[in-house]
Amino acid sequence: MPPPSDPDPAGxxxxxxxxxxxxxxxxxxMNYTFQSFNFRNRQGARPFFDLISNIAAEEFGHIExxxxxxxxxxxxxxxxxxxxxxxxxxxxxxxxxxxxxxHFLAGGQGALCQDSRGNPWTGDNVFSSGDLIEDLTHNFFLxxxxxxxxxxxxxxxxxxxxxxxxxxxxxxxxxxQVAYARAVELLTGADLSKMFPSPRIPTDKIPECQPHIKxxxxxxxxxxxxxxYKEIAAAFNGAHPExxxxxxxxxxxxxxxxxxxxxxxxxxxxxxxxxEEIAEIAQKLRKKAGLPDEPLGEVANPADGKSxxxxxxxxxxSKVT
Numbered sequence: 001m002p003p004p005s006d007p008d009p010a011g012x013x014x015x016x017x018x019x020x021x022x023x024x025x026x027x028x029x030m031n032y033t034f035q036s037f038n039f040r041n042r043q044g045a046r047p048f049f050d051l052i053s054n055i056a057a058e059e060f061g062h063i064e065x066x067x068x069x070x071x072x073x074x075x076x077x078x079x080x081x082x083x084x085x086x087x088x089x090x091x092x093x094x095x096x097x098x099x100x101x102x103h104f105l106a107g108g109q110g111a112l113c114q115d116s117r118g119n120p121w122t123g124d125n126v127f128s129s130g131d132l133i134e135d136l137t138h139n140f141f142l143x144x145x146x147x148x149x150x151x152x153x154x155x156x157x158x159x160x161x162x163x164x165x166x167x168x169x170x171x172x173x174x175x176x177q178v179a180y181a182r183a184v185e186l187l188t189g190a191d192l193s194k195m196f197p198s199p200r201i202p203t204d205k206i207p208e209c210q211p212h213i214k215x216x217x218x219x220x221x222x223x224x225x226x227x228x229y230k231e232i233a234a235a236f237n238g239a240h241p242e243x244x245x246x247x248x249x250x251x252x253x254x255x256x257x258x259x260x261x262x263x264x265x266x267x268x269x270x271x272x273x274x275x276e277e278i279a280e281i282a283q284k285l286r287k288k289a290g291l292p293d294e295p296l297g298e299v300a301n302p303a304d305g306k307s308x309x310x311x312x313x314x315x316x317x318s319k320v321t
Contacts, residue, residue, distance in 0.1 A: 001068050002160045003260045003301065004075035011157040012073040013100040013116055015165070018066050018153055020114040020121035023145035025062045025169075027125040028176075031142060032056035034128040035135050047234035048132055048183055052139070054232055055176050057224035062169060067111035069165040071262055074109045078267035091267055108270035136183050140192050143177035148199045154206070167208020170201060171218050178247070179221060183235050193241035218243075222250045261299035 018024050036053040039045075078091055091104060100118050103109055113121045127138050147170060154166040181192040203209040203218065212218070221236045223229050233249045240247060264275035272278050286293070 001065070001072060001257070001260065002164055004072050004262065005160055007076035008073045008157070008159040008162075009077045009094065009099040009103060010097055011159045011162055012070045012103060013098065013118075014153055014156050015066065015070050015073065015116075015162050016100060016112065016114055016118075017116035017149060018165070018169070019063070019070070019111060020119070021116065021149060022125050023142065023149045024115065024121070025059060025066050025146075026113060026121045028142060028146055029056060029059035029063055030123070030126050031128065031139065032059060034126050035139075038128050038130060039132075040130065045132060047231040048136070048187075050229040050231045051179060051183055051235045052135070054221070054224055054229040055179065057229075058172070058176075058222065062172070065165055065168070068259065069161040070103075070111040071109075072161040072260070073159050074103055075262050075265070078104070078109060078265050104268050109265045109268045110270070133184065133187055136180050136187070137192070140177060140180040140184065141196075143173055143180060144196070144198055147173045147177065147201060151199065151201055154208075163208045167206060168212055170203050170206065171209050171212040174201075174203065174218055175221055178241060179236050181241070182238060182247070186235060191241075216245075216248070217254075219245055220248050220250050222252065222254050224253050226252075258298050258300040260301055 020026050032052050033056045036049065036056055039049045039052070042049045077094065094101075094104065100112070100114070100116075102112055102114065102118055106112070115121070127135070127142075129135055129138075150166045150170050150173060154163065154170070157163070157166075178193070185191050204213055219240055221232060223232060236247055236249055238247055239245065264271060266273045266275060283293070286295070
């Protein structure tokens with residue numbers, strides 16, 4: 001995920017659809033999670049249980065990715081210090097923008113479990129019938145709607161974080177769509193990919209998708225546990241329906257990346273109006289516990305990022321004045 005650049009709170013409100021919308025990552029994660037919880041006769045249908053459970057594990061990571069993108073886009077929308085960057089009030093110039101005000105009023109300038117309209121995600125979006133073929137068919141169409149929405153958000157947002165997010169998720173969502181279609185075909189003989197070739201998204205022509213396609217991520221289903229989900233290969237195999245390339249199960253999780261340490265946003269008390277005081281307290285506690293002076297956690301940018309967010313806030317101010 002790219003580091004913060006120009007803030008885009010209006011774009012962040014649109015990306016929220018990929019978090020808490022009917023076809024958002026909360027929905028895919030919770031659908032597959034409850035289907036795995038409720039799965040009966042797991043040993044008798046182990047390849048399909050492993051498939052659903054493993055994809056649920058990947059979807060949890062996608063929720064984090066969407067949150068990171070939203071938080072990145074919101075960084076710099078308010079000043080990085082307690083001195084106003086937007087005039088007399090640190091948030092006055094936000095009031096007439098097409099934003100989700102909850103990002104600032106209730107969310108600490110961060111991601112929320114809401115859709116693009118500000119409606120909270122609901123468990124009504126979860127479908128877990130207990131009927132394996134019905135659930136798998138539902139999951140295929142859930143991924144269809146999810147990829148459709150990702151393309152729409154891609155076209156509505158030109159922020160680097162939104163484009164990086166949707167480029168990656170379009171590719172990985174395509175893998176899940178293929179996985180569920182293949183599972184239904186193995187159980188019933190019905191090829192959903194041919195019956196319902198939707199959405200028709202030329203990911204190979206989308207710049208943000210191309211690096212992931214070059215790495216063959218459109219063909220790979222990663223196994224997210226060293227001890228579980230060992231029978232995925234029995235259900236995820238054959239040729240990719242669009243490219244004809246062989247599908248592949250990778251016996252490990254994909255390589256991760258260190259997160260950007262996003263700077264404080266004192267105007268919304270995140271993590272406080274005077275974050276330096278919290279840093280001082282943490283430093284004293286660290287010393288008292290016999291820990292090193294430097295924090296032990298790893299981040300992509302060891303500094304607090306104030307210079308980055310100040311530049312972003314300046315650019316935002318020039319746009320609204």
